[in-house]
Amino acid sequence: MKLQLALDRLTWNECLHLVQETEEFIDLIEVGTGVIKEYGMSIVRELRKLYPDKKIVADMKTCDAGKHEALQAFGAGADITTVMAFSSDLTIKDTLQVAGQTGKQVMIDLLEVSSRERMEQLHELGVDLVSLHVGKDKQQKGVFNTELFSLVKGFNFQVTVAGGINLNTLPEIIKEKPDTVIVGSAITKSENPHETAAMMKEIMNL
Numbered sequence: 001m002k003l004q005l006a007l008d009r010l011t012w013n014e015c016l017h018l019v020q021e022t023e024e025f026i027d028l029i030e031v032g033t034g035v036i037k038e039y040g041m042s043i044v045r046e047l048r049k050l051y052p053d054k055k056i057v058a059d060m061k062t063c064d065a066g067k068h069e070a071l072q073a074f075g076a077g078a079d080i081t082t083v084m085a086f087s088s089d090l091t092i093k094d095t096l097q098v099a100g101q102t103g104k105q106v107m108i109d110l111l112e113v114s115s116r117e118r119m120e121q122l123h124e125l126g127v128d129l130v131s132l133h134v135g136k137d138k139q140q141k142g143v144f145n146t147e148l149f150s151l152v153k154g155f156n157f158q159v160t161v162a163g164g165i166n167l168n169t170l171p172e173i174i175k176e177k178p179d180t181v182i183v184g185s186a187i188t189k190s191e192n193p194h195e196t197a198a199m200m201k202e203i204m205n206l
């Protein structure tokens with residue numbers, strides 16, 4: 001099971017510092033949407049240069065102009081780009097095509113999507129990687145709940161999970177055996193990100 005560090009609502013230097021602090025425990029670095037809006041592809045390029053062997057996710061949250069945005073993310077060195085599940089099928093197809101041509105991957109963000117019918121359609125489109133996600137704003141009403149896994153049960157997707165996951169909720173989540181757990185604030189706002197990331201990785205390896 002992999003640990004993905006989400007870098008959100010942080011400055012450039014904070015991002016670099018946090019990756020440096022947690023490097024040995026994280027499998028993927030996610031450059032968050034807000035960080036991309038602030039610094040563009042430059043910070044993806046910088047992280048690629050600093051961490052040539054780490055997988056990098058550009059959380060583009062693409063919902064249109066799929067080809068262009070996928071080329072942007074992959075061109076900057078990202079291994080994975082994110083596309084919203086509610087996007088047009090054409091957007092999803094285009095990004096999957098670019099990923100296929102470049103040997104990269106598309107992660108479909110299931111934020112606010114709860115229909116099994118859409119899961120069928122995503123499967124038909126050739127999607128293989130999805131993210132069960134409770135958004136930052138909605139976390140005011142509760143963080144990631146394992147009931148969400150029922151949405152993807154029976155599909156052969158690689159599953160990642162995100163949404164306010166912390167040391168208390170992690171043990172229940174890993175029982176569902178997601179491929180990747182995405183953690184942002186619980187590490188980035190921790191007093192000791194190194195220690196928190198280490199503890200999370202240890203729980204995941206149990």
Ligand SMILES: O=C(CO)[C@H](O)[C@H](O)COP(=O)(O)O
Nearest residue numbers: 006162163164165183184185
């Ligand atoms: O995609 C995101 C926000 O849209 C975050 O990367 C994801 O929710 C993880 O961060 P946190 O653990 O702080 O919720």
